[in-house]
Amino acid sequence: MAQGPRGDGLGEGLHKGLVMRCAWPVGFAQGARILEPLALSRPADDKDRRHVRHACGYGCVRCGATIYQYRTVSGSADVDDIVLLCPPCAHALAGRPGAEQALRIMRQRPVARQSQFDRRKLPYALEMPDLVVVPGVTMRKTPMPILFGGVPVLRLDAPEVPGGAVEIGITLAMAGEAPRPVVVANEWLPQGGEGDWTFERPGNRYVITSRDRSAQLILAAVTPGLLALELLRTFDGCRMLESGHNGTRIDGVACPTPAVKSQIVGMAV
Template sequence: MHSLPDLTAEQRADIRQACGFACVRCGVTLYRYLGMPDGPGATLLCPTCHGLVEEGRLTPTQVQSFHANPVVRQRHFARDRLPFSPELPHLIVGGSRVLRDTPIPITVAGEPILVFAPPRRINGATRISVRLGGPDGEPIQVIDGNEWLPTDGSWHFLLRGDRYSMMAARGDGLAVLRIVARNRIAVEHLRTTIKGRRLEVTPDWLEIDGKRYIDRIGSGTLIGLEL
């Protein structure tokens, strides 16, 4: 299955709507836009499920079946365990009180590390963007509005229980987001070096260039903390 980088904004919106704003097989709200394996059309698969296709463990017929009946539209699917919320999520990060109405909790050297936004359409998922440092310290957009961008194996994704885990194949780049509830996300562990600045974050503290801080991130503002 091939990526579809040249889709228009309207085409992407239609694909998201048709697929339920998530991977059609597992419901993860981070995905790639991919051409259907046999014939025209496009679907959404998370990086893990797309890997199964590449390994031959998901057949074209199975992908077609999942696309025809996305898991998030099935009655048994528990939407509460994933970030399907019409509002900005509350954030648990850096030892601060729960952050509200803070779309960009942290920037480093002008780079927004995490960005959260409400969905564009009803029943959509919280839009998550993640920007981390590559092996050379230059910023790399790993996720942009829920779209998984790396296609060369330089970053890996895992769903572990209620956690979205992203990690660099080389270097120590890491971001683990725990979906506490549909409208509450904890930054369980984030680690990156970007433009020479070393950042590490947990729900209880943040550390920049070896100095640890607690309760430094502001709430109710566009950017919670600029480093």
């Protein structure tokens, strides 16, 4: 696809340079009130959550990442005071002088709605993306590429609006523990567990790692409409699933990875 995804006023004038960070606005009063930490504030009503997502451009207002949390700017539960922030950006802003004023500006001009933002390096798309599961094997328009022990490890769905964020769900289990939904419809850890999992966004990749580093998932945005599962390691009781450059393995034993199209489930192991 030659063109980057556009739609709903998103992605006007795509350019080659990916905006890796949003520059801190200049001239904030040093005595501005600071919210420490930026409180989680998930609207209870789905209509209000949709309002926040639309206002923020369907991604973190600071960097554009499409895995995020709902956080209040000043402590108010008003939907117009709530922003989408990915965990690294929330951590970077917490306790920083002028954070509240900066977030108000970012909410008015979220990075994902700025014309210079290149969404081609993140999971924004016009429709449900295809997924490279292992090198040479692509699952096309398959919402649940991998079921492990009956649990969908990764879920993919079309964005809310053309050009918006691909809907992503991720369920992982570290060694010896039960599976946990770490991402639900792009929302990071909606059921809690901040100390158990970490989220990083180096370049075009999302990296999710358990606290003991036994479980990990690396998802890369290759082109608009195409993602790649570069690494997966998760558990089901005493069984371990690994997927990556060496194919798919259960407890070290190779298993076939099918190339499928328009199936609900790609493979069940």
